[in-house]
Amino acid sequence: MHALSGLSQISPRYEAVLSDVWGVVHNGVAAHPTAVAALAAYRAAGGKVVLITNAPRPSSAIVPFLDQLGVSRDAYDAIVSSGDATRAMLAEYRGKVVHHVGPPSDDDALYEGLDLVRGSVEAAEAVVVTDLDSDDDTPDMYSERVELWLARNLPMIVANPDRVVEHGDRLIYCGGSLGDLYEARGGMVRMAGKPYRPIYQEALRLVEQAAGGPVARERILAIGDSVRTDAIGAAGFGIDLLFITGSIHAAEVDAFGEPDSNAIRRLVEPSGVTLAGFMPRLAW
Known part of the structure; x- marks a missing residue:
């Protein structure tokens, strides 16, 4: 587990990404441009991206909201929401x-x-x-x-x-x-939603639909900012996690100052997830 400067450092290991939305792709007010660009670049290189969100609305209602915040549709193949599971x-x-x-x-x-x-x-x-x-x-x-x-x-x-x-x-x-x-x-x-299994099962179905065939769990990367939902959910589903530190846990780990790898490890370790790395904001 180490600090990464960009998703491109580990992207060849994964065929698909399940990315959290709020806190990773946007902050509720505007998109994080580097995150949107990273997911779009990953897709352009052949990867599949399913956005997996705890938004309490059906996924069909989330697309216009993401459009409004400036999240390009080039950044994802599909969306699954907590609202769908609810x-x-x-x-x-x-x-x-x-x-x-x-x-x-x-x-x-x-x-x-x-x-x-x-x-x-x-x-x-x-x-x-x-x-x-x-x-x-x-x-x-x-x-x-x-x-x-x-x-x-x-x-x-x-x-x-x-x-x-x-x-x-x-x-x-x-x-x-x-x-x-x-x-x-x-x-x-x-x-409903993360960290519970049904939303991950639906996300996997959407990944395999986009890929045109089965995708092994070890070839899927979760990206998220929450230990309680993203880390525990990824661990339970048997997939790796790229941990985004600059959101809800930013103060705990000094995400934008001098982040301590050991402090981050101690924060995430109880979830049981395998960490692929961490960064303050998703970037390519």
Whole structure:
């Protein structure tokens, strides 16, 4: 495990990349140009790229958002999202009421065609968390609501397992932080997306579709910025990880100063993943 100056140093070892999106390809406000260029260069050299994201929306709804941020479509072959995996869970509640937590309209596409009703806690059979209601919220602000959900013994489906993401120059809480709180209080939580296996299985299907045939796990590289989702997910799926240090873990490892390889190793080691290397921002 060592510092890399670019993906090109290790790219010949891999036929395909499963790249995280938020924190690697963009920061929620704008694309990271070097990351977009790196993925496009990798594809131009014959590699396949599937973007694998914990965004709580179907992948079809993510493409316009990436266009808006300046992420070229030359940088990827396909996208799989936590929203795709969540829809499979939500299908079990067809014809029933669920209680939505998150921005009221941002995630409408998640429910399209599923014959669900978004309603009150009192009428709901499950709580569906896409994110916290606003970027300024913290999980502790939901304590009273959590008690009500617990009193009704409602299962929680978390469409975005991320705890935090970078948004511009700050970190904001995500749905996974609320899922953690609910589980800690004794609630039943189901999470879609990374690090759970179904999203990786779908990503592999898309890789092999793009490649036109089977691709061995040892020839697939995950790229991500989170130990909890990307490292643990890659380890569980048996693929290597290129760790991007300059996002949510930047302060811990002094990503843009004098990063300590041993500190990075200690941070990632508990996940069990095989590290192919690290860099602060993805570049070619």
